[in-house]
Amino acid sequence: MSSTAVGVYTNVHSYTFVTDKMLTSIKNIVRMSGLDPAKMTSEWPTLELGIRTWLSDGDLEEVHLEVFNPSTDELVGRWDFEIFYGQSGDGSFWQDPEDIKYHIRKIGLNPANCDYRVVTTTATGRRDVTGWSSTSLRSTDGFVKQGIGTTIGAGSISTGTSYWRKK
Secondary structure, three states, rough: HHHHHHHHHHHHHHHHHHHHHHHHHHHHHHHHHOOOHHHHHHHHHHHHHHHHHHHHOOEEEEEEEEEEEEEOEEEEEEEEEEEEEOOOOOEEEEOOHHHHHHHHHHHHHOOOOEEEEEEEOOOOOOOOOOOOOOOOOOOOOOEEEOOOOOOOEEEEEEEEEEEEEEO
């Protein structure tokens, strides 16, 4: 009986930890890229509820930060956090924010006149969460994807981080 309680306890903390670290990473990307984090801060409760809900359901596939030009609606850059379920590990919770910071400086995004949004990719049939609606990602034509590697881990859940830059 107690081993079941420990497993549930660990999973709940894993969902909360991964959600918090992904959102914090995205906020740091926004801030370090020169974008205004106020928009994300005001949307934080909705973002947190959706990501944690779909993560705990096993329906969250990826979380994306799209940076775009609002005048042309064209993509300027994108960050992806791909979710991996069932990874074996030592049960520790960790994050590697320095790797993300290195790549933010490396791409040197010019945010002048840019806007951003957080988008998720979820499994078909996922449950609805208040404040979220359906949308499509902007085209990545003319961009190349750069993988960073695993940047967040918590129990059986981890995230792989990558970004899109112009060719």
